[in-house]
Amino acid sequence: MLQMPTPGYGQARQGPSRPTTPVPDIRRLYGAQSGLPEGPVKALDQSQLVKGQQLDYWSDHNRCWMPALITEVDSESGGICLNVKPNAYISRADQRRKIRARTIPRKEQVAMMRAILQQEKVEEVAEQIYISAAGSDSRSVPIEQVPNLGAYLDNLLGLVGSQIHLTQSARSDNGLTMDEFKKVFWELLQMQQDISVQAIPRFSIESIREGSPWEKYSKGKELGHGTYGYVYLANDKHSKQVRAVKEIAKEKLQGDMQAMKKEIENLTNLDHPHILKLYEVYSTNGHIYLVTDFCPGGELHSHISAARRSRQEIPESWIAEAMLQLMQAICHIHVRGIIHLDLKSQNIMLMPSQKTAAFFGQDAPSQTGFATKPHLIVIDLGIAMHFKPGDYRGNRPMGTPMTMAPEVWCGEITPEADVFSCGCVFFELLSGDMPFRVKFEGNFEDIVKFWRSKPRPASVRASADAQDLLKNMLAQERGKRPSASQCLGSAFLKKAVPKGKGSLDDAKREALIKRLGTVHCRSVLYKNVALTIAQDWPPNQMPTFKQLFNELDVLGTGALSSETLEEALMRHGIEQGEATRAASAMNLSQDKAAIHWTEFVAACIDLSLPEFEPKVFKIFQDADTDKDNLLAADDLMNTFPQGHKYSKETAATIFRDLTGRDAQDKGARMDWSTFYRHLRSCALNGLDASLASDLQSLQSSQWGIFSGVVDVISTAASTYFASGGSQKSPHGVTFPGEKAPQSMKDMLKALAEMGFSQTELNRKIIREKGGRLGDDVIEAIMQRS
Incomplete structure (x- = not known):
């Protein structure tokens, strides 16, 4: 049996002191570091005082720290308003005493609670804690002792505000019964586990890769140059996604190195379909490389200048x-x-x-580039x-x-x-x-x-x-x-908000909302794979997702608040409890009380669609370190986004659930069929049969839920398999990507969607290279366009 620490109930709390459990600095927590920082904690700095920021607030009324989030910031005075104290601003002077960085469970706390769940000891442990607080002969914990019991749970679980949950659950003034305590303990335990499996940090300055990007990317033509270096067209050798790589000479930066780090930090703090996305950063002795979105349309300024020269009105x-x-x-x-x-x-x-050609009708002259909807x-x-x-x-x-x-x-x-x-x-x-x-x-x-x-x-x-x-x-x-x-x-x-033609119709909206309302029914593995795919997609290839995202973003912040999302789900018939769980499950990074753009895309993804199979298989292949077409438990960690704080523990749990064997078992492995079968079945969890059927039929239409997404992904990913990447499993399993050759029309369409718009050149090079779209075709186009 697990040995639990004995609760200490000697003294009541005195003032807003730190709990025994060290509270990590939230900025470092979400960096790609192997462990959580120990020791004293810095207060929130000014850059973190933004609307939607989660933090701890000292409640004088409850005499404890409690979770809160910033709802308003007064730009003139610097005062902030919190959701737990909506009618009063906390001044800059009081902020030093009343707020601090959000408390997050430490690894050992998560590991202990995960072991309790796996060994099915929740009831036993809850009873042990309760008896220690109430005494073996007592039928309840006296109400005056509830704050001390809450403080103990906070330190045990790495949370704050447990005493508030306990107090609200006590139905009698005489105290807290064992059944009431067990219910709260289970809810807090689930909350802690939800936070731990979703503590996925956003890319940070610590995530810089050593080495050159040209091992992963094919280097194309120069797109431009400036004071510090050059920008090149680049093509991912495996996924075929087209990127721009900014090559910066360190010697030319000199005193501007801090400014470069600042730009990287700024880009990593943003996640929006209309802000340049930073995918990776590489560093060598002489250069820094930023891998970003490729914007083939060029600068807006050049389009305005062309219109002025031709005397065309935009x-x-x-x-x-x-x-x-x-x-x-x-x-x-x-x-x-x-x-x-x-x-x-x-x-x-x-x-x-x-999917927006001729969006504005025939009155816009195509030669100026204003005949189609901009991105x-x-x-x-x-x-x-x-x-x-x-x-x-x-x-x-x-x-x-x-x-x-x-x-x-x-x-x-x-x-x-x-x-x-x-x-x-x-x-x-x-x-x-x-x-x-x-x-x-x-x-x-x-x-x-x-x-x-x-x-x-x-x-x-x-x-x-x-x-x-x-x-x-x-x-x-x-x-x-x-x-x-x-x-x-x-x-x-x-006027620019879509209405009528071009807007999202009711059937598609309803189907996507139902999928969002069942996100909490997906497994941790599913959510990680979906997030990995979502992180790789250029935003202009997801018009349907973007329309729904903008509809739900009623405040126009570029992120969906949990409360707003819950309300939207409930308006579509989803029960409040399920809506709350779904909104929490979408918040993968857990750094604010809001769902970011990439997290939203991941929640929309349906991995049961055959178009995603090549992409999922690529993730499986990359995770397979010894290339035997089988995954060990440690290999599963490679399917998670970089920097997942609890990847080893989470991978071990997933492996046991899917294979029935412990990660430590010698020779225990998972094959492709088990991996993919789990994801396909998990995609439909929580959806009834009729709705699942409706989703499948909607997704097959041109303007279906996933139009503009899976077409591009499947076409681009199949290039990898069509050019010699497909394999046969030693166990007789047929891997994805073994398709009939693409037609010229399909190949030209795929190239156009990658940003290569010179149709005749593309057609010529495809023919020169044997009529197949492969690495050699992409590289030749990049060199000659």
């Missing part, structure tokens, strides 16, 4: 869609506590938008900084003079500065020119005089709604300027 419907996407991205950046500070049309890229990507967070509420003055002016807000020149930097810069982009889209001709030649006094003169931009031809939004965004007084979220509520940007 359709206002296109501008509305572009500005909607831009403000959604900026709102997400601001919610994460970051200010971009260098927003301009040169730092906004375009990607082809899947904007915000780039270059090199000078971005964290906003310091209540302490935002006295900064060094930074940005591009032509688009910098007036107050930035005086060192006053707030999120509204980005709104002004976006207003400059808006003006440029409408007129082809800049609103203000700011010329900075080193004399700040000249700039101050310029803005004191209250210059007015030229008038533009646009609708009344566009004129109204533009005027507000370009307001020279910061206090009169709307926030990014207020811009999203403007009449002009609301």
Whole structure:
């Protein structure tokens, strides 16, 4: 039997002191480190005081620490409002005493509770703890002793606020009964286990890989160059995903190395379909390599310039869609506590938008690139900084003079500065020119005089709604300027929200919502594999997912709050308890009370679809370290996203569940059939037979739930198998990817969706290489396009 520590009930708590269990620094916790930090804990810094941040709050009423999240931040004073204290702001002075980083269970705490569950000792352990608190002859724990019992559970489980759960469960003023305690103990135990299996950190600066990316990627043509290095087109040799690789010479960085690290950190803190995605970072003695999305559409600035040269007006419907996407991205950046500070049309890229040809009708001239729906990507967070509420003055002016807000020149930097810069982009889209001709030649006094003169931009031809939004965004007084979220509520940007044709129909929405409502029924292995796949997809290839994500994102923050998601699920007939569990199960990173874009995509993925089989098989192959087509328990850890805190313990549990054998058993292995059969069956867990059938039929249609996703993935992944990668199992199992040759139309379509749009060149090279789409074709196109 497990030996439990004896509870210490000698003294009541005195003031907001630390619990016995060390509380890890939340920033380090979500880095790719092997263990949790020990010792004293730093208080939350200013960069973490953002809306949605989870933390611990000292409740004077309950005399304990309790979980909470920030609901509002006052930018002027720096005060914060919490969900557990909704009508009062906590001042900056009180924050030092009343809040701290969120408490997360340590490895040994998780391991102990997991052993209790596996040995089916929950009842026995609960009784042992209860008797120690109540005494063998007592029928209840006196109500005055409940706080001490809660403190013990907090230290045992690595949580906070246990005494509140116990107090609320005590139905009598006489105290807490054993049955009531057992119920709370089980709920807290489940909560701890949910947190541990989903403690998946976001990519961080500690995740930099040593070595060159050119072992994994084929190097293509140069896309551009700058002060510090070059940008190259790159192709993943296995998945065939097209990327851009930014090669930066360390010797040229010199004193700017910190700025480079800052850009990496900023990109890793963001997760949005309209913000450049950083996939990997490599480092050698001489260079740093950033692997990011490839944006074949080029800079927005070049499209505006081409339209101006040809005297073509950009359709206002296109501008509305572009500005909607831009403000959604900026709102997400601001919610994460970051200010971009260098927003301009040169730092906004375009990607082809899947399934949206002729979205705006025939009135838009195709030669200017405005005939199809845009997909904007915000780039270059090199000078971005964290906003310091209540302490935002006295900064060094930074940005591009032509688009910098007036107050930035005086060192006053707030999120509204980005709104002004976006207003400059808006003006440029409408007129082809800049609103203000700011010329900075080193004399700040000249700039101050310029803005004191209250210059007015030229008038533009646009609708009344566009004129109204533009005027507000370009307001020279910061206090009169709307926030990014207020811009999203403007009449002009609301026009860009899909309605009727192009919007998500009821059947598809209902089917996807039902899948989201059963996420908690999927296994840990399923969720990890789905997340690995979701992390690899360019956002422009998921229009259906993005439409539903935007519908659910009612606050426009680029993340779905747990409460909002629960309400949406309940509106579609899902019971409250199930909705709560589903929302929690989607929150894989557990770093905020919100579901990020990649987590949402992972929740939508249906691994039972045959189109995903090649992708899943690739994950299986990569996990197989000895290449015998069998996975040991330790191999399963390779299927998890990098940096999973409890990967070894979780892998051992999964292995036992799927094979019936312990991870330590000599020769114990899992074959492909067992692995894939589990994922396919797990995909339909929680769905009744009729709904599962409806989902399958919807997914087969052109605008079905997964259109624009599985077509691209299956076509690209099958390239790997078609070019010699397919294998036969020694056990007679047929592996995925053994398909008939693709037609020329299919191959050209796949190349176009990868970003290779020169159809005739693509056709010529395919024929030169034997009529098959393989590595040699991709490499030849990249060199010759």
